[in-house]
Amino acid sequence: MSGGVPVRAGYSQIAGHLGGPAFLPLRRDAADGAAKPLIDLTGGVPDEGVLPYRSYDDATHAVLTDAGTAFKSVSYIPPAGIGRLREQVARWRGVSVDNVLITDGAMNGIFLAAQAMIDPGDRVLVETPTFPFALRIFRRLGAQVDTLALRRGGADLDGLERQLRGGARYKAFYTIPDFQNLTGEVTDGAHKRRLLELADRYGFAVIADDPYCDLWFGDDEPAGFPQGYRQADDYSPLYEIGTFSKTLGPGWRVGWVIASADAVRRLAAIRLCVDGNGSAIGQYAISRLLEDPVWFDDLLDAERRLYRGRARTLTTALHDTFGGSVLFDEPQGGFFLWARLPRGIAVDDVRVQDALARQNVLVTRGDSFYPDRPDASYVRMGFSAIGDDRLREGVHRLGDALLPLLR
Amino acid sequence: MSGGVPVRAGYSQIAGHLGGPAFLPLRRDAADGAAKPLIDLTGGVPDEGVLPYRSYDDATHAVLTDAGTAFKSVSYIPPAGIGRLREQVARWRGVSVDNVLITDGAMNGIFLAAQAMIDPGDRVLVETPTFPFALRIFRRLGAQVDTLALRRGGADLDGLERQLRGGARYKAFYTIPDFQNLTGEVTDGAHKRRLLELADRYGFAVIADDPYCDLWFGDDEPAGFPQGYRQADDYSPLYEIGTFSKTLGPGWRVGWVIASADAVRRLAAIRLCVDGNGSAIGQYAISRLLEDPVWFDDLLDAERRLYRGRARTLTTALHDTFGGSVLFDEPQGGFFLWARLPRGIAVDDVRVQDALARQNVLVTRGDSFYPDRPDASYVRMGFSAIGDDRLREGVHRLGDALLPLLR
Missing domain, CATH: 3.90.1150.10 (Aspartate Aminotransferase, domain 1)
Structure with missing residues (x-):
């Protein structure tokens, strides 16, 4: 020195x-x-015994030995993710490929969505109880966080509507709609629709953090958000955040955001200044696995x-x-x-x-x-x-x- | 709607x-x-023909079929990276494991380092010509960016010292010290030492973005930064950013930051709010590859x-x-x-x-x-x-x- x-x-x-x-x-x-x-x-975390390591090994082997993918799988990829995986997620989730951005897991999706909407001093509403890591993201961006009680069937939207009518305004509402990672609560279809109608009326975004929606125990999957909000080109208040972390394992770091095509482009531009792009090897391997939908x-x-x-x-x-x-x-x-x-x-x-x-x-x-x-x-x-x-x-x-x- | x-x-x-x-x-x-x-x-990007895909396939195969690593390689990992890879990078780079944070490539290292030091309105100095993506990161964090000409042997430190003596103050200086990705310029050992002495005297951080330092064409590698700045526990102005992107391929998204142990802890805490942690499969595979240093x-x-x-x-x-x-x-x-x-x-x-x-x-x-x-x-x-x-x-x-x- x-x-x-x-x-x-x-x-x-x-x-x-x-x-x-x-x-x-x-x-x-x-x-x-x-x-x-x-x-x-x-x-x-997922159970150690249920994850199909042999299939994972087959997938990375195929990707790294196929002349069409070997180099690509260790190269730079677009910030929104590789095209084939975006298509597969889009088809599975019933939206267009332009509505899908591949992320490094759900946390990264929350981070990118929050970056796209929150400036210091903005007010963000979260249901309580809520996921503390998401709360940290909002607070680190300088948001002021208010709370809304989670009840049976969803957050207290009567209370929210009273607040909004009284003049309260929020930049975004953060919710974990299906099998919430604290309470296990499911936001029902009527709540989901009403939430988006309020979002349209009062101009806030809805960050729906949904890592568990595929792991239902009954006969049917939970009701989704109305389709009209899920395939927007120019604008939708809805940002649906999903991940393969709970089904294929968090170590792949592969998840997604479904949002308007315009929002997806903005999130991709933000991503260029975070880490450039995601893991090519992870995205190619998971894409290879998804080529067999029966599997x-x-x-x-x-x-x-x-x-x-x-x-x-x-x-x-x-x-x-x-x-x-x-x-x-x-x-x-x-x-x-x-x-x-x-x-x-x-x-x-x-x-x-x-x-x-x-x-x-x-x-x-x-x-x-x-x-x-x-x-x-x-x-x-x-x-x-x-x-x-x-x-x-x-x-x-x-x-x-x-x-x-x-x- | x-x-x-x-x-x-x-x-x-x-x-x-x-x-x-x-x-x-x-x-x-x-x-x-x-x-x-x-x-x-x-x-x-690296040349398609030089990358060892068979070794990559062997590594992912070994990781995914070894009972000791299969589950771990698709699980959550610590935000600073898996311990073994931190140790390997530390030994290779001649620092302590506590000085190493594993990142998703160099861009992610720049982003995390910038997050750790820049608040809106802070002044950041960059050598010119400079890497535009880094510039975007600083500007998106609200920094005011000033420039310093890059000359033969390094940035114009005489000019910098005159500025600093005249009262100018910076939060950080961003440099690409070795085989700069524009000019190919190498900052020599004397410039590297003097830069850190100025950093100590005037209280700015040095972000040294160094993706090419292992790819020298002469007989010797470029001179490093003085070792006394590279193994600090409590404080050092130096953040060295490296990556396997140019040597093993950017699709792995595995790089590192070498900084004081205190700074590494802070970067890890920030990372929890960005994407939680990096790609486990990528870190385990590269760690497996590095077990053979001759290879x-x-x-x-x-x-x-x-x-x-x-x-x-x-x-x-x-x-x-x-x-x-x-x-x-x-x-x-x-x-x-x-x-x-x-x-x-x-x-x-x-x-x-x-x-x-x-x-x-x-x-x-x-x-x-x-x-x-x-x-x-x-x-x-x-x-x-x-x-x-x-x-x-x-x-x-x-x-x-x-x-x-x-x-």
Whole structure:
């Protein structure tokens, strides 16, 4: 170094304050030292056993040995993604290829959509509970974040309409419409339509973050957004964000945004200044896999069966252990169960945290998902990557930890 | 849609004005219709024939079939990158693992570094000519961009020091120190040291964008930045940005930032709000490839030989065709040759553009790389991905297009 004390270049405001972890497991520190092997119910990843690694290997092999794709699969690609994958996603989702931008997963889609609409000082509305990483994106862009309660069937649109009539204005509303990654709630078709009609009337965008919509447990997929909003050329308030992360694995970093063709062009231009373009090898491999739609349908079916079974194991175990003292809705899809703890038990209570740590079982604190008024009476349990026996054992430990506190 | 004319949600300021293409080929539109097959000297990609697809296939196969990595390679990974690849890059580059953040290529490294330091209104200095995509990143973050002339051996640091003594202050200086992707210029060791001493004395950061430093044509690699600045824990002004894009292919989207451990932590936190993390499959595959350092050294040697030969073919052809009327420095590394056109020939002259279009040869206009005072007397020629015969043919066509204009 040169002589003298260096004058330091400053960080930006964003880099100046590092965020803590957005998901707060209950006393992981204490749990790590416990005697029993850990049961971790905080994850949101696909099951290790269900993913088809052999097919993945076949796909990368085909792409890297085919003279038509080998060089392309390790080259620069367009910022909106490779054409064939955009076509495949467009056909699957029932829109035009110009409405599809391929992203590096759903988080990247939220980031790009937020970049396209938020300036410092803009107001953004989020349903609560909400996904803390999305909240961070909005806040780092300088947005002021307001909240709207998520109810059965969707966000409180009566409340929203009252606000809007009273003069409140928002740049965007952020929602996780299907099998929400906290509550498991599904926004029904009527709510989806009404939300977009309000968006049209009052001029806000709708960011619909939808990573779980393909993983339904019933007979039918959830109702979609009205088709009239999904194939716009010039303008639509709707930005639908999807991903292969929950079905093919997050390590591919391949997702998409479906929006108006005009918005897709803008997101692609923004992307040039973020990382230029996405992973060519990942996009070519996934495109190769999707050339066999039967294979993909069969995989989705197998995943739905697996996760439905695990959800049932978890709910049965919760009934058996807690009777009616833990309240929850049976998950209809996705990876998570959202449970209200017995009256008098709260996740911000150090007695509760200590009891769970002694049992070495991790759940996600519900109070981390409310930006304004934390509700400490909920926990989230992820069942996707945990086998049936360990799910039962996990609930057994929850009972051993919490039931004595009720006496 | 709902009744009535929809009120449109606005775009952000960033998305409101789309940038045009940053690289301006000479009349691509006219050229596309010409009779001769196109010779495109605008690219900056590795040669198709030199990349080892079989090794890539072996690596993805190994990763996807090894029980220890299959699931991990399609899962979420830490935002700073997988530990093993960070270790490998750290050892290769002679720093500690805590100083390494894995990125999605160099562009993503510039973006993350810029996010970490630039707030709206900050002043950023760039050498000219400079890389337009980096310029876009700084401007989109609201920076005010000033320029410093690039000279033989590095930027004009005498001029910079006079400015700084006179009270000018910058948040960051952006430079491409080795085989600059426009001029091919190398910043020598003395310039590198002095730049960092100025950074320490006047409190600015140095963003050193270095994608070509491994592709030298002489006996030795270019001088590095002083080691004392490269392994800081708490603070260093230096952010070194590297990538495997030019050596293993940009489609992997794997690069790195080397910075202080504190800065690496901040960049990782920022990354959580951009795309969460990078491509696991890409990082695991490249890490597997790097386990054989002899293989990687041999590949780099083969690439250096190939590109050195092409640079010589191009310079010989230019001498043969133009004699001394086209001025350039023999490239010492990298992918590009920067040439001053014969006196009286300028790329913003429509006669010149028409003549090149008729020959169906594309070069990159030099005036697109000056943010303030465009200099239309230069063109850039990329030789990395064009075979010797076509390089000669390309120069022949340049002669046919330009020499008649001299008479």
